[in-house]
Amino acid sequence: MKTLLQMHDVHAYYGAAHILHGLTLQVGEGERVALIGRNGVGKTTAINTLMGVARLGDGEIRFNDVPIHKAMPYIPAQFGLAIVPQGRCIVANLTIEENLLLGAARQRPGPWNLNEIYRLFPILKERAHTPGTALSGGQQQMLAIGRALMANPSLMILDEPTEGLAPVIVDQLADTLNGVTRQGMAILLIEQNLGLVARTTSRYYAVEKGRITASGSVNPDHIKELYSHIAV
Numbered sequence: 001m002k003t004l005l006q007m008h009d010v011h012a013y014y015g016a017a018h019i020l021h022g023l024t025l026q027v028g029e030g031e032r033v034a035l036i037g038r039n040g041v042g043k044t045t046a047i048n049t050l051m052g053v054a055r056l057g058d059g060e061i062r063f064n065d066v067p068i069h070k071a072m073p074y075i076p077a078q079f080g081l082a083i084v085p086q087g088r089c090i091v092a093n094l095t096i097e098e099n100l101l102l103g104a105a106r107q108r109p110g111p112w113n114l115n116e117i118y119r120l121f122p123i124l125k126e127r128a129h130t131p132g133t134a135l136s137g138g139q140q141q142m143l144a145i146g147r148a149l150m151a152n153p154s155l156m157i158l159d160e161p162t163e164g165l166a167p168v169i170v171d172q173l174a175d176t177l178n179g180v181t182r183q184g185m186a187i188l189l190i191e192q193n194l195g196l197v198a199r200t201t202s203r204y205y206a207v208e209k210g211r212i213t214a215s216g217s218v219n220p221d222h223i224k225e226l227y228s229h230i231a232v
């Protein structure tokens with residue numbers, strides 16, 4: 001299996017604050033991987049380092065075998081990485097359709113376009129010309145996922161997508177993720193909802209204090225064994 005994302009011994013900083021302490025992980029083509037851990041351990045920072053928001057000190061990040069030393073948001077996008085950020089980051093003064101088109105700014109060839117996103121999430125079509133923030137939390141999450149898919153990514157990273165969502169919406173999210181990955185797209189799912197992890201991923205990494213402290217396969221029948229990594 002070809003490696004898509006490789007983070008090797010990554011140390012990352014916000015100013016002088018040293019947040020990631022040698023984090024190593026990889027995601028292969030078409031893989032469905034979870035990144036779990038308590039609040040504040042550095043999960044979002046791992047993504048921010050990819051995007052150049054946190055500073056990469058020592059270590060190496062490669063995407064599609066291309067080193068990302070001086071990360072710039074468009075570089076990973078160009079090579080097929082799309083992010084569904086924590087908190088969704090819907091642009092308030094753009095319509096739903098404009099938010100979706102933002103995701104296509106670096107569109108690569110692939111199955112996803114406006115029509116296909118509207119087929120997946122009909123509510124987005126109904127509301128296409130209303131402001132993105134006029135949606136409920138669950139609908140905004142659909143929009144954030146739709147926006148990421150518009151790039152036709154080979155890897156989609158989702159940062160705590162279930163935050164603030166009702167259980168029935170989490171069920172829909174599981175179905176959505178299983179549907180979109182069936183075509184071979186890889187996902188890296190940052191999540192504390194182990195039910196969603198069990199239903200959508202096959203392998204996990206657990207983060208503690210800025211490094212990986214456990215990893216293995218996700219066994220849906222023994223998902224409670226992972227609970228210690230997220231319990232406070």
Ligand SMILES: Nc1ncnc2c1ncn2[C@@H]1O[C@H](COP(=O)(O)OP(=O)(O)O)[C@@H](O)[C@H]1O
Nearest residue numbers: 014017019037038039040041042043044045046
């Ligand atoms: N922009 C920032 N500047 C300084 N410190 C930050 C910033 N963002 C997060 N941190 C700190 O980095 C640590 C890891 O945060 P984060 O990666 O957001 O954790 P997680 O996503 O696992 O909850 C926390 O101690 C947090 O306070």
Ligand SMILES: [Mg+2]
Nearest residue numbers: 043044086160
């Ligand atoms: Mg976070």
